[in-house]
Amino acid sequence: MRSIILQGDVYACLEEIDEPIAVAITSPPYWRQRDYGFVGQIGQERTPEEYIGRLVAVYDKLREKLREDGIFFLNVGDKYLGQYGKSHLLQIPYRLGYHMVKTGWRLEDIIIWHKPNHLPSSVKDRFGNTYEPVLVFAKDKDNIYQKGLKNVVRIPLQQTPWKHTAVFPEKLVEEMLNRVKLEDEDVVLDPFAGTGTVAVVTQRMNGGLFPKRISSIMIEKGDEFVKIIRERAHIEQTKKVDDKVYVWRPSVEQMLPKGGSNEILEDKHGEVFISQTSAEFLSALRGITSDRFKHFHREDALYFFGVKNWSLEDLYYIAQIFQEGYVLRNMLVVTENGNWFPVFLFARDSTIVAYKFYLDRIRTRPKTEEHRDWFKEDYIGMRVSDISGKKNKEGWVIKVLENYDNGFPKLIVVQWDGYASLEIALNPESDESLLEGLVFKCPKCQAKLGELFDPAGENLCPKCGLQLWDQFDRIPLIEEPVITQVTSKLKGGDYMVGEVLKIEQLKRKKSTTSKFAELDRVNWGASPGARKTMLGDYFSKMRLYRIDQPTVAQYLTILRRHKKLSVQDVIDKLPSEYKHTVGHWFRKDFGGSIPIPEDVTLLKQILDVHNNLFEILEKSALKFQTVMASGKGRNPGDFIECQDEQELIAYLRKLYVPPLRYIQDRS
Ligand SMILES: C[S@@+](CC[C@H](N)C(=O)[O-])C[C@H]1O[C@@H](n2cnc3c(N)ncnc32)[C@H](O)[C@@H]1O
Secondary structure, three states: OOOEEEEOOHHHHHHHOOOOEEEEEEOOOOOOOOOOOOOOOOOOOOOHHHHHHHHHHHHHHHHHHEEEEEEEEEEOOOOEEOOOOOOEEOOHHHHHHHHHHHOOOEEEEEEEEEOOOOOOOOOOOOOEOOEEEEEEEEOOOOOOEOOOOOOEEEOOOOOOOOOOOOOOOHHHHHHHHOOEOOOOOOEEEEOOOOOOHHHHHHHHOOOOOOOOOOEEEEEEOOHHHHHHHHHHHOOOOEEEOOOOOOOOOOOOOOOOOOOOOOOOOOOOOEEEEEEEEHHHHHHHHHHOOOHHHHHHOOOOOEEEEEEEEOOHHHHHHHHHHHHHOEEEEEEEEEEEOOEEEEEEEEEEOOOOOOOOOOHHHOOOOOHHHHOOOHHHOOOOOOEEEEOOOOOOEEEEEEEEEEEOOOOOEEEEEEEOOOOEEEEEEOOOOOOHHHHHOOEEEOOOOOOEOOOOOOOOOOOEOOOOOOEOOOOHHHOOEEEOOHHHHHHHHHHOOOOOOOOEEOHHHHHHHOOOOOOOHHHHHOOOOOOHHHOOOEOOEEEEEEEOOOOOHHHHHHHHHHHHHHOOOOHHHHHHHOOHHHOOOHHHHOOOOOOOOOOOHHHHHHHHHHHOOOOOHHHHHHOEEEEEEOOOOOOOOOOOEOEEEOOOHHHHHHHHHOOOOOHHHHHHHHO
């Protein structure tokens, strides 16, 4: 048989096939991903259920055409469905797989295709997506799939000259073909051929030292794609096939089973639970539906549920948790000796609170930093970007006044447009959690508090039982940690960190013995073009402390009430453009926001009560940002290599343990 392109609708084309297919490999259009621009295309269905139902019908037809011992590799991506607050991961590949099994397929394996060069992700409250599954189906237990191989493959995305971006990397197709035993005269099929990668790779097997005669059938409806396949895979024979009406129904999803459960109640902020068996996992899942479970945890809790010996049911039922008021945010793939298991991240689907996700604690530092000799680098001229205020500002480093022991600049003078300021830089080699290193103490017994203000909790001092956070004399005292010793040392001098150093001011101070006297030697007029760009590195100006928003809102509320002011009173005292902003400062739910430093200065004047929260909120620091040459996103991906389960648990816990307890845990 010779290779052929069948041009037309996938279902009608499948019906045309009369030779038994040994292997089918495909990647169908993903749901709501892109418009291929022709009538009858798959992927534009109104609901995931319609999409799944339609594909199940198409693959039923495919199964008819597959040889008894044949194999079907199905690569399909997932999708988040946006809701008001958080979007829910739909688990489309596994729901599709589940329904395919119900109609007679046998699931042999799920291969995880990890894409080391995936696009960088900007999401801050979940892991970025870095892999896709390839489901391996068979008709019969006796088949040509080589069992026992590792089911994680690492294959970079491949650049292609076609505007069509969903092209299979050739390596991925090779990998699949290597997992089946092919014989002369076997036929390989791609029912959604796109640019014909499957045909190209299949043909390569026909060359070489031990050539095989394997032909391919490519089904594709789009004219442009058919043209590409013809040229790329040199397939001359094209047969046009007329559309045909076929029956399909939207998939009907199962409810999460209710009933007896294994309850995991350890930490009200979240749980990590890795079960060994599927039965244990499903039992734990049932547990999340109980009132006891829901009441034990805070509304902003995070859950990581994993299963070592997973089954397709586990991957299916996790998608149903939205019926119980949860949102699935990630399916993490954890690898262990070349095989993988899933760990699901989910949270309460709440309009009231946003969950905490301390991403910075696990963010991987770029490797380049570890080997850099900070003493040897030149920081003068480096860009400084400030996006913390109302207007984005750009400046550059004109002087380094003090360094850390490792040579990295600590105290820096920055030239902005028309003025200069003194800034403290954070050490890129020290722990980033210093940013959240404030200490809160009971105003009565001075005991260190392990937790911040909890909008849903009791808020009692763990030592003396004092009711905290409800009135002026019961708000915790805030102490600043080590890092600010630098700033307090400076306070004794002439300037404070972040303070504007006006040029005239500098000149005036020149006559004194101030340690900044030498500043006037700097060439203020240096053109921005003279600024240095070093490996794309720059500093960004940000808040020195990462503070919990509801806690700030509670402080501000108490201080406001202490002054007998309503929110409206505060609005009235501010310029009219603040009308829509002020309310958010006092909100403790997901609509709340922390005032930006310049607004804190205004608030401090209006509320006019002493509390060092204001100074804390005004403090800023420069954070060193390094852009890696590869452009790799720095957010952690959903693919985790792991050797040790305890390590994995500790890693995941970092994401929800409240800042104060986290610091204490480590010290
Ligand atoms: C994700 S792409 C496949 C890409 C392919 N794996 C490659 O390497 O180029 C899916 C293809 O399915 C085609 N397609 C969509 N709906 C179809 C339908 N109803 N019948 C036939 N082809 C269809 C689209 O034109 C598109 O080229």
